[in-house]
Amino acid sequence: MLDGEIRTSTRAALPPDAPGAHTKRLGLIAVIATFGGLLFGYDTGVINGALAPMKEDLGLTAFTEGFVVSILIFGAAFGALVGGRLADAYGRRHNILMLAGVFTVGTLGCVVAPNWEVLALFRFVLGLAVGGASATVPVYLAEVSPAERRGSLVTRNEVMIVSGQFAAFVINALIFNIWGEHDDVWRYMLVVAVLPAFALFFGMLRMPESPRWLISKGREAEALEVLRQIRSPERAEAEMAEVHALAEEEKQAQTGGWADLSVPWIRRLLLIGIGLGVFQQFTGINSIMYYGSQLLEDAGFSAKAAIIANTANGLFSVLGITVGILIMNKIDRRTMLLGGFALTTSFHILVGLSATLLPDSTAKPYIILLFVICFVFSMQGTIGPLVWLLLAEIFPLKIRSFAMGLCVFMLWIANAGVAFGFPPVVSALGIAPTFYIFAGLGVAALLFIHTMVPETRGRSLEQFEDEFRAEHA
Known part of the structure; x- marks a missing residue:
């Protein structure tokens, strides 16, 4: 993979990343960041059970039903394009914080939507967040992970996406079987997504920026400080050279067109x-x-x-x-x-x-x-x-x-x-x-x-x- 490929000579010179307090810190970072994947999964999956009562409440036809569902995905396509550029410009952590806010606004807008047109608008906003998360969270995980664990940590995001969809299906089933007679039951299903959005926002406030992104912006002291949080002391010092090498590779990777x-x-x-x-x-x-x-x-x-x-x-x-x-x-x-x-x-x-x-x-x-x-x-x-x-x-x-x-x-x-x-x-x-x-x-x-x-x-x-x-x- 792009982020997993490292120069052999650089890799060989790195001391092993011995377990310690920094390992728990890295694990916490992965858990918090993958709430972005969980939101991705929940917001794409929640429509599954919410659609039938939504259809009845808002009077959706087959056409408007398909439009309301698919508009999120069109938004995600553009969110993925824009999200990657924003993450490059302002930082991975900054982008994830912003996306948590967009998830919240999009969710609440959908919950209070009086008609399908307003619902579609805020579904598009949610799509921008979903696409942005799909482009930003894996990159953030790859850039904070040691090379030995990069694959396993990055694939956690894929697992969280399908887990978010599964959670949406289970929560929908519970809510529908308890409050299914209410016309607004679909709104209860959608509003649950605010909770992981809050967890993502407040959790990321305490998480560090990607050391690789900091290096690319010339902020080497901050990058070293971050590495000391998530690596053993010996590895943090040695890995600065690796991060430099990866930053150079990234510059080369961005020259194609x-x-x-x-x-x-x-x-x-x-x-x-x-x-x-x-x-x-x-x-x-x-x-x-x-x-x-x-x-x-x-x-x-x-x-x-x-x-x-x-x-x-x-x-x-x-x-x-x-x-x-x-x-x-x-x-x-x-x-x-x-x-x-x-x-x-x-x-x-x-x-x-x-x-x-x-x-x-x-x-x-x-x-x-x-x-x-x-x-x-x-x-x-x-x-x-x-x-x-x-x-x-x-x-x-x-x-x-x-x-x-x-x-x-x-x-x-x-x-x-x-x-x-x-x-x-x-x-x-x-x-x-x-x-x-x-x-x-x-x-x-x-x-x-x-x-x-x-x-x-x-x-x-x-x-x-x-x-x-x-x-x-």
């Missing part, structure tokens, strides 16, 4: 990156994360049973990404991607066949739920984390920041397209044809991976770059 796309092999890599991001979203995973309760109602569950059953999607999402993180360095990337898309495509077909062929009975919704859960687990255990890993691995250093930003932007746009299109497509065609469409896109993804996506496992970033350039120059 549109002109580099004239180089054929770089252009091919960018197309691969965009394809991976778009096909990840075209699995339809976020149609389940955003509309799972409604899908289960359409499958035959009652409203209360659907919102409870939907918590299984959140649980198996967490379990899936946990398994994926454990195995993704033990299996070739291409093999894991092909296997993942083969599984998700198969479960799409099984959901469609179940909806089409099974007679209406008490068993039918449970069978559809089973196949949906299997899809979620397969997706989050393979394609979900692996696409993010590949995006971090395939681009040369000079173009990495630019290319990652463009690929993530396209990923968010594809996410928004699925979120916007899912309700009207299901309304017009039904469950089965919708999942057959996802299956067709899965077949296209398998062809794309087989013909385009290179293997990166077992190669350094420099080795991969040299081999890919030689093959496609």
Whole structure:
């Protein structure tokens, strides 16, 4: 990964980071910062159970329903672009503090919204915060972590995102089953997000700035002071040289731009990156994360049973990404991607066949739920984390920041397209044809991976770059 690649000579000279009080301090920093990931997950997942009562209270149509859901994702696409630049200009910690405020304003605006137009406006504001968090929190974690623990600490943010979605599903189920008869029950679900936003803001007030960012701004004394908080004394002194090296690499990483796309092999890599991001979203995973309760109602569950059953999607999402993180360095990337898309495509077909062929009975919704859960687990255990890993691995250093930003932007746009299109497509065609469409896109993804996506496992970033350039120059 970008932040995990360090010059071998620099790394070899570093003393081991022995455990001590600084280890607890670093652990606390990771917990506080990943509240940004928790908010990301909660705010994208809470709409799942809130949508049915919201639809009734505000009179949403299939079109306005898709608009209200997807506008957050469009906001996130732009928030990711702007958030990275603000973090570079003003600091990672400063940006996270600001995002906590935006999360709070967006949440409260949604809670008091008198109509769907105002709700959509504040959902867009929330999207800016979600996108900003997706661009800032992993960078902050990477830059405060020692190289030996960088991977494990950064992936905590991914776990917190799916945990936030799971928490949203559980809280929605509890609130709906207690206060479901209230027209405003959806507002109770949304307002819960204020609590982690407060925790993020007040927690980050006591957290340090990234030493790498401080070095890039010439604030070396402050950077050393931060390193002494989160490293052993010997390691803090030695690591200043490493932070200098990383800051230089960052400068080089920010020099790439549109002109580099004239180089054929770089252009091919960018197309691969965009394809991976778009096909990840075209699995339809976020149609389940955003509309799972409604899908289960359409499958035959009652409203209360659907919102409870939907918590299984959140649980198996967490379990899936946990398994994926454990195995993704033990299996070739291409093999894991092909296997993942083969599984998700198969479960799409099984959901469609179940909806089409099974007679209406008490068993039918449970069978559809089973196949949906299997899809979620397969997706989050393979394609979900692996696409993010590949995006971090395939681009040369000079173009990495630019290319990652463009690929993530396209990923968010594809996410928004699925979120916007899912309700009207299901309304017009039904469950089965919708999942057959996802299956067709899965077949296209398998062809794309087989013909385009290179293997990166077992190669350094420099080795991969040299081999890919030689093959496609």
